[in-house]
Amino acid sequence: MGVKVYGSTMSTCTARVISTLEEMGAEYDVVPIDFAAGEHKQPAHLARNPFGQVPAFEDGDLMLFESRAIARYVARKYKSSGPDLLREGNLGESAMVDLWLEVESQQYNPAIAPIVYQCLMIPMRGGVADQKLIDANVEKLGKVLDVYEDRLSRTKYLAGDFFSLADLSHLPYTHYFMATPYASLFESRPRVKAWWEDLSSRPAVRKTTAAMPTSRFCSCFSVPVLVSPGSIEGLCWFFQIICWIYEINRSFLNAAFKLLFFANLIYVCVPSEMLKQGPC
Numbered sequence: 335m336g337v338k339v340y341g342s343t344m345s346t347c348t349a350r351v352i353s354t355l356e357e358m359g360a361e362y363d364v365v366p367i368d369f370a371a372g373e374h375k376q377p378a379h380l381a382r383n384p385f386g387q388v389p390a391f392e393d394g395d396l397m398l399f400e401s402r403a404i405a406r407y408v409a410r411k412y413k414s415s416g417p418d419l420l421r422e423g424n425l426g427e428s429a430m431v432d433l434w435l436e437v438e439s440q441q442y443n444p445a446i447a448p449i450v451y452q453c454l455m456i457p458m459r460g461g462v463a464d465q466k467l468i469d470a471n472v473e474k475l476g477k478v479l480d481v482y483e484d485r486l487s488r489t490k491y492l493a494g495d496f497f498s499l500a501d502l503s504h505l506p507y508t509h510y511f512m513a514t515p516y517a518s519l520f521e522s523r524p525r526v527k528a529w530w531e532d533l534s535s536r537p538a539v540r541k542t543t544a545a546m547p548t549s550r551f552c553s554c555f556s557v558p559v560l561v562s563p564g565s566i567e568g569l570c571w572f573f574q575i576i577c578w579i580y581e582i583n584r585s586f587l588n589a590a591f592k593l594l595f596f597a598n599l600i601y602v603c604v605p606s607e608m609l610k611q612g613p614c
């Protein structure tokens with residue numbers, strides 16, 4: 335029987351688990367948890383994860399939560415069928431994997447997560463991003479990436495010259511971060527950029543990110559758009575389809591929507607349903 339992952343394929347922490355399962359060639363089922371309906375706070379899910387968060391993970395009688403702990407478990411359970419992601423046969427290498435997993439969780443994630451949240455999630459829900467918070471975290475992330483640039487000038491991957499869970503754990507937030515206007519933080523650091531290109535082109539990673547579309551954050555909600563219910567729906571779907579097909583530059587899309595807004599082509603308020611689960 336395959337293992338079960340409770341969560342959403344689009345959620346960053348769930349994607350950390352899914353990408354590890356994909357790397358290891360494991361069979362698994364994703365059991366969707368309906369955030370909009372508050373399912374993650376209901377007793378059935380609290381029994382899986384007492385913090386009312388996703389992911390949760392089930393393997394027979396074993397129930398786990400915390401994505402990094404689950405990913406480690408997956409790497410150990412399927413170690414004969416996939417890459418050696420933890421290097422537990424070598425004391426020094428496994429220590430380096432642990433070290434860079436800690437760096438991801440304690441340095442990288444606290445800086446990158448607020449940027450992603452502010453730039454993508456808040457506007458999608460109709461809110462206004464906190465630019466001060468973004469700026470502070472962009473600066474923090476820049477300093478972390480300077481350390482990465484230095485590290486990657488000496489080794490191909492973070493823990494050494496081998497791909498490990500420490501690299502893979504960076505996937506979910508970095509994937510979404512690349513759809514923010516601050517992706518240039520990677521462009522300006524050639525070794526970090528090459529490392530990300532390598533990581534993001536792995537087949538298991540591509541399969542995981544295929545279920546994490548960034549075009550859903552297209553910027554029709556990044557300005558206080560006023561729309562007529564009928565016209566915006568068609569317009570949003572139209573741009574969404576263009577996004578999907580051509581993966582066009584989001585700043586162009588942003589400009590296009592702002593232009594439409596100021597040209598007064600959009601004029602009544604966004605229906606609240608669309609803010610919750612709109613096509614963009």
Ligand SMILES: N[C@@H](CCC(=O)N[C@@H](CS)C(=O)NCC(=O)O)C(=O)O
Nearest residue numbers: 345346347386387388389400401402
């Ligand atoms: N440290 C946890 C964080 C889990 C987490 O923050 N999950 C988010 C989705 S990515 C969530 O469930 N948020 C809903 C909430 O906190 O109420 C992990 O790595 O699994």
